[in-house]
Amino acid sequence: MHPTPFQTKSLWAAITSLSFLAVGASVLLIGSLVVGAISFLQPVLTPIAVAAILAFLLEPVVRFSMRLGLSRLISIILVYLAFAAFFVGLLVYIIPPAYRQGNTLVKNFPGYMQKTQALTTRTFENLHRLSSLDFLRSDQTDQPANEQLSALVSQSIKDAGNWVQQKIPDLAVESGRFLQRSLGGFLGVFGLLLSMILVPIFLFFFLKDSASIAENWSRYLPLRASPLKNEIVSLVGEINSYLISFFRGQLIVSLIDGFLISVALLVLGLDFAILIGLMVGVLGLIPYLGMMICYIPAVIIAAAQFGDWTHPLIVTAIFILANNIDGIFIAPKIVGESVGLHPLTVIVSVLAWSLILGGLLGALLAVPLTATIKVLLKRYFWDRPASPSSRIDSPA
Incomplete structure (x- = not known):
């Protein structure tokens, strides 16, 4: 007895569904194992990743020197x-004042919050007095609402300030734990020192053998010459172009942003301008979120230092202007559109990969990993032509 056409279709649909479930379960299992292995090996992988990123950045300098003979x-x-001289210059001229400013900022931050709260309360009181003038108010019915709004905002700011003051010690502890997980892992301080020693060693071999690796890496693939091997080589080459364009471009962009913001804040006379500019230069490797993180303390410091809303607005304009200069002039010229990720996609990817891989490693690799997934989806799903059987015939 042969199955009916309906039974055949149902059987194939069931087999296809089970196949998809099996493939999906296998991918999830392999992915969880890979993520677990990366998390466990993070103390070893972090210096390798940092050395690889530095090799991407310094390779053009090495090639330029070779062209000189x-x-x-x-x-x-x-x-x-040159890198050692730059690092010594940072240690001598940049790090000490930035460290002192950082300590001063942590000590004075509760006072800044109190001054900001007082400024906000005073502003609403002035607005309330202005609204109570006879030539501005239309009736007396809005006065209780204004008083309630002023009290509500003042109490909210007071509560936020108290919460921040209470959380500063916890924030310091969590920051230390974050750095320990990111840079040292389970090896602690010894792991951090070991990482600092291993990064230059890995970097030397990456730079020394980069040309040989680029030319001969495909020979070490355990595959015979075939269309599959050619496809893998082409895919890895495309992903590699994403990595190069992102890391080289993003570092230059972040350094330019940090310099511009630092100079502008120094001209404004803002305290901790060098520290904020240095933070922008470092955290700028994390797209969008890095500048957002630096903007918040800058505005609070401006409000507390000058006691008005004009200077916080100027600080806001400086960050917006720097971001627009970055987006319109700098990033398209340096980074280009090779990565091609929407800003919201970048922000979500940074948060997601930081949770998946943990710490600094996840934040640094977020955009390249997301770009890799985009390459795979675009190459094998989005841009793949439809098969003749899947096309819908047009009516005659």
């Missing part, structure tokens, strides 16, 4: 010396 080894040594 120097050997690759001499070029790498010169790059190391």
Whole structure:
């Protein structure tokens, strides 16, 4: 007895559904195992990732030195010396004042919150007095509502200030734990020191053998010459272009943003301008969120230092102007549209990968990993032509 056409279709539908479920379960299982392995090996992978990112950034400098007639080894040594001089300059001229400003900011932050609260309360009192003038008010019915609004906002700001003051010690502890997880892992301080030693070693070999790796890596694939191997090589090359364009471009963009904001805040006379600019330069590697994180303390400091709303508005305008200069002039020229991710996608990806991989490693690799997923989806799903059987025939 042969099955009916309906039974055949139902059977194939069931088999297809089970196949999709099996493939999905396998992908989830493999993904969870990979994420678990990455989390466990984070103390080892973090220095490798940092060294690889630095190699991406410094490779053009090495090639430029080689075009001047120097050997690759001499070029790498010169790059190391220049990088060491830059690092020593940071330690001597930038890090100490930034460290002192950071300590002062932590100590004075409760006072800044109190001054900001007082400024906000005074502003609403002035607005209330202005609304009570005879030539501005139309009737007396709005006065209780104004008083309630002023009291509500004042109490909300007071509660927020008290909450921030209570959470500052916890925030410091959590920041320390975050850095420990990101940079040292279960090895603690020893892991951090080991990472600082391993990064230059990994970086040296990445720079020394980068040309050989780029030319010969495909030979080490455990595959014979076939269309599948060619497809893998092409796919990895496309993903590699995403990584190069992102890390090189984003670092230059973040450094330019940090310099512009630092100079503008120094001209404004804002306290901790160098520290805020340095934070923008470092956290700018995390797109969008880095500048948002630096904007909040800058506005609070401006409100507390100058005691008016004009300077916080100027600080806001500085950040908006720097972001627009970045988005209109700098980023398209340096980063280009090669990554091609929407800003909301970037923000969500940074938050998601920070939770999945944990700490600094997830935040740094968020955009490249998301761009990799985009390459896979675009290559094999979005841009894939429909098969003839899946096309809908037009009516005759």
